[in-house]
Amino acid sequence: MYIKCQDLTYSYFSNSPPIFQGIGFNISEPGFYALFGLSGVGKSTLARLLTKRSPVSSGVITGKIETDLKSILYAHDSERLPEWIPIKKHLYEVTPLQNHGLLNELIESYGLRDVMAKRFSSLSMGQKNRVNLIRYLLQNWDMLITDEVLANVDEPTRYTILYSIKRLFPNRILLYISHNAIEVVRFSKRIFILPQMPAGATHLFEMPGLNQYLQPPDEKQVQLSLYELLRTASCGVKMEDRRTI
Amino acid sequence: MKAFFSRLFQFSAIYTCFLSLLWLAKYGMGLSDYLIPSPVEFLNTIQEDGLDYVAYSLNTLSVAVLGHIISILLAGSISILGSLKSTIGTVTRVAAYNLQAYPIVAVSPIIFIFLGDGLASRLLIAAMICYFPLLLSLLGIFSQPVEDVEHFFVETGKIHHRLKLTIRLFENLKKLLTVLTGSATLAMVGTIVAEFLAATAGIGHAIKIALYQDNLARILLALLLIGICSSVYLAAIEILGEVVSRNLQKD
Numbered sequence: 331m332y333i334k335c336q337d338l339t340y341s342y343f344s345n346s347p348p349i350f351q352g353i354g355f356n357i358s359e360p361g362f363y364a365l366f367g368l369s370g371v372g373k374s375t376l377a378r379l380l381t382k383r384s385p386v387s388s389g390v391i392t393g394k395i396e397t398d399l400k401s402i403l404y405a406h407d408s409e410r411l412p413e414w415i416p417i418k419k420h421l422y423e424v425t426p427l428q429n430h431g432l433l434n435e436l437i438e439s440y441g442l443r444d445v446m447a448k449r450f451s452s453l454s455m456g457q458k459n460r461v462n463l464i465r466y467l468l469q470n471w472d473m474l475i476t477d478e479v480l481a482n483v484d485e486p487t488r489y490t491i492l493y494s495i496k497r498l499f500p501n502r503i504l505l506y507i508s509h510n511a512i513e514v515v516r517f518s519k520r521i522f523i524l525p526q527m528p529a530g531a532t533h534l535f536e537m538p539g540l541n542q543y544l545q546p547p548d549e550k551q552v553q554l555s556l557y558e559l560l561r562t563a564s565c566g567v568k569m570e571d572r573r574t575i
Numbered sequence: 576m577k578a579f580f581s582r583l584f585q586f587s588a589i590y591t592c593f594l595s596l597l598w599l600a601k602y603g604m605g606l607s608d609y610l611i612p613s614p615v616e617f618l619n620t621i622q623e624d625g626l627d628y629v630a631y632s633l634n635t636l637s638v639a640v641l642g643h644i645i646s647i648l649l650a651g652s653i654s655i656l657g658s659l660k661s662t663i664g665t666v667t668r669v670a671a672y673n674l675q676a677y678p679i680v681a682v683s684p685i686i687f688i689f690l691g692d693g694l695a696s697r698l699l700i701a702a703m704i705c706y707f708p709l710l711l712s713l714l715g716i717f718s719q720p721v722e723d724v725e726h727f728f729v730e731t732g733k734i735h736h737r738l739k740l741t742i743r744l745f746e747n748l749k750k751l752l753t754v755l756t757g758s759a760t761l762a763m764v765g766t767i768v769a770e771f772l773a774a775t776a777g778i779g780h781a782i783k784i785a786l787y788q789d790n791l792a793r794i795l796l797a798l799l800l801i802g803i804c805s806s807v808y809l810a811a812i813e814i815l816g817e818v819v820s821r822n823l824q825k826d
Contacts, residue, residue: 381730403730403731404730405727405730406726408723409723409724409726409727410723410724411724411727412724412741412742412745413745413746413823413824414741414745414823414824424727424731424733449824451824462727465727466727466730469731
């Protein structure tokens with residue numbers, strides 16, 4: 331189970347400066363990973379480059395992506411469900427039969443039972459995020475890239491969801507894209523950081539996360555990691571304890 | 576029903592303003608009854624020819640509705656073809672964009688020569704006049720991806736052409752309703768133009784005869800009835816669209 335990117339460069343147009351150039355990373359075991367960066371650095375573009383079915387619509391791409399993963403899905407927070415059917419019907423229609431039991435469990439634990447008969451547009455933003463995430467989680471994926479999919483969900487519910495993902499899918503790769511630095515630091519096994527640089531990122535930095543699951547990590551360690559993460563993301567300066575891929 | 580009364584009210588207001596201006600000009604400039612009929616003469620015409628003209632208008636309306644339905648079916652089928660990514664789709668789109676530039680009214684004499692001055696010609700011209708705007712709008716709707724909704728189906732490999740079209744149609748329901756309402760007006764226009772050119776029935780034909788007789792009172796009566804018929808038809812489409820849309824989105 332691996333995905334490896336080498337020397338990846340992307341520009342929106344052939345004559346425009348690259349969004350990032352020569353970056354790479356390697357994931358070779360299952361777990362909860364995060365991709366972090368400030369707004370506009372190219373996180374979503376990088377994520378879309380990894381998927382086969384909905385790649386970036388245009389632009390110039392060079393580099394190599396190797397993987398043995400059969401199914402890589404990319405979910406983002408602006409997605410909507412079809413409005414012509416109630417949420418419950420849609421979820422049952424798109425969920426593989428063997429996962430219907432899990433669907434019921436997730437509906438309960440994500441607090442969505444009361445909205446199942448409604449249409450998507452009548453939900454709150456947080457409920458929309460949760461419903462969208464559920465339908466992705468229930469597909470047969472090897473790697474799921476979630477791009478701000480919990481952006482509008484309250485913190486306690488978000489933590490419940492992240493715990494449940496870790497518990498239910500320990501043998502798959504989840505790449506979590508979020509602007510919530512504390513969450514990224516706490517829950518990730520490893521964090522890939524796309525730094526903000528004037529002429530586009532030239533490195534994808536990597537740092538260990540605290541991989542919170544059953545026991546919350548030491549708060550001092552959270553603060554230290556958080557500081558390092560934000561510093562790296564904002565100025566792209568290499569620190570001693572960081573490894574450049 | 577609000578849409579129905581609103582449309583009728585709008586038309587009545589415009590028609591009343593138009594008549595008032597006409598009579599203001601007549602009495603202000605001292606124009607003769609021969610040029611602009613007096614209110615009394617207009618009322619007499621309503622009394623004498625009203626029922627016949629109502630029948631002519633209903634005849635025109637029924638042809639327009641039928642022509643509109645034909646054009647919706649035709650434009651729907653062609654735009655579904657045009658939404659395909661294959662060569663057939665590309666050829667259909669190119670043909671549709673190029674053909675629509677040709678004015679249909681210019682072709683209508685040929686239609687009358689081949690099909691005569693009966694129902695078929697009126698129907699065909701009505702359908703053709705509202706067909707192209709409908710086709711272009713439907714092609715636009717069917718070719719434009721709704722990324723937010725389609726993304727999941729594309730990612731999970733569940734997307735297929737019918738689902739894609741359903742999503743795009745549903746997401747553009749309001750736009751589609753506006754296009755349908757607009758093309759309904761064109762269907763009325765097309766039918767009247769056809770009748771005016773060469774047909775032997777309908778309100779357009781009645782206007783042509785009134786024109787030869789220089790009878791403006793009859794033309795004014797025809798305009799009143801055309802306006803009422805159009806308003807009723809457009810309101811019916813709006814009400815139908817609202818009912819469909821409400822039912823589809825009902826929890």
